Amino acid sequence: MADHDKTRRALEQRLALLSQRTSRIEAHLREPGARDSEELAVERQNDEVLEGLGDAELQEIDEIRAALTRIGDGAYGECATCGESIAEGRLEALPYTSLCIDCASQAE
Numbered sequence: 027m028a029d030h031d032k033t034r035r036a037l038e039q040r041l042a043l044l045s046q047r048t049s050r051i052e053a054h055l056r057e058p059g060a061r062d063s064e065e066l067a068v069e070r071q072n073d074e075v076l077e078g079l080g081d082a083e084l085q086e087i088d089e090i091r092a093a094l095t096r097i098g099d100g101a102y103g104e105c106a107t108c109g110e111s112i113a114e115g116r117l118e119a120l121p122y123t124s125l126c127i128d129c130a131s132q133a134e
Contacts, residue, residue: 030097033121037097041090044083051080086122093122105129 055077096102103112107129116127125133 030102033102033117034094034097037090037094037121041087041094044087044090048080048083048087051083055080089122089124092124096124107133
C-alpha cells in the first residue's frame with residue numbers, strides 16, 4: 027500500500043499542475059484578440075496550439091482522476107481489459123495507465 031500512497035501523491039501533484047495549466051490556457055483563450063490582421067492570424071495559430079495542448083492536458087487529467095479512483099477502489103495496477111497485472115515498469119512510466127502493454131498494443 028505504501029507504493030500506492032507514493033503514486034497517489036505523485037498523481038495528485040501532477041493533477042494540480044495540469045489544472046493550473048489548463049486554467050491559464052482557458053484564461054488566455056478568453057482574452058480579446060488583436061485588431062491588426064497579421065497579429066490576429068498569428069494569435070489564431072497560437073490559440074489553436076494552446077487548444078491542442080489544453081485538450082491533451084484535459085485528457086491526462088481524466089486519466090489521472092480515473093487512476094486515483096482505481097487506487098481508492100483497490101484496482102490500481104490491474105489491466106482494465108484482461109484483468110492481468112500491469113508491469114511495474116509500465117506503471118512507473120505511465121502511472122495513470124489502465125492497460126497492460128499487450129492490451130494497449132492491441133488497442134492501437
